[in-house]
Amino acid sequence: MTSTFRLAEITTDNVEDALRLSVRPDQQDLVQPVAHSLALAYAFGDTAWPRLILDGEEIVGFVMAFFGVPFDADPPGVTRAGLWRLNVAAGQQGRGIGRFAVEQVAEEVRRRGWSRLTTSWHIADNGPEPFYRRLGFRPTGEMTGDEVIGELELGGAELT
């Protein structure tokens, strides 16, 4: 299926609309608001890769990747790359937007030379674990804070 979704950088033209993006009320403890992510992106500079997800001209989601960050238990010199934030707008979920965002991040992670995509998620009844598992992520057995760390091995093929 050809997707009409695309990524766009955050600009002076779209930043106010980006800040209005919101997940469902019952999901708000699962992911930080876009404003929080953009503040981190400002501080982390090139380590962070924040993008809007557009369907035509409509903002339907926000994704932020990270590149070259060590996790708490990593030995010196080891860094990881992956998915930092993913917010699909309430009312837009279930349309393949999350899958599209992960595919785009996977492509960028591969392009920068990593073969594995790391993320983490909250355990909750309405949490994103089934989504990540559906895309092939597997828990590593590690935690970061109160979140489970999961990884996706990046082969040459598309996600399953």
Ligand SMILES: CC(C)(COP(=O)(O)OP(=O)(O)OC[C@H]1O[C@@H](n2cnc3c(N)ncnc32)[C@H](O)[C@@H]1OP(=O)(O)O)[C@@H](O)C(=O)NCCC(=O)NCCS
């Ligand atoms: C989790 C989230 C990003 C998923 O995005 P989405 O656009 O709704 O997901 P998609 O439509 O791309 O789904 C991709 C696949 O995962 C499956 N899936 C998605 N959510 C699922 C769930 N809760 N349970 C089971 N399967 C699920 C879909 O059925 C789909 O499978 P298919 O490709 O075989 O049809 C979105 O629900 C969201 O923003 N949640 C709130 C914030 C959040 O938890 N973010 C993650 C922070 S770590």
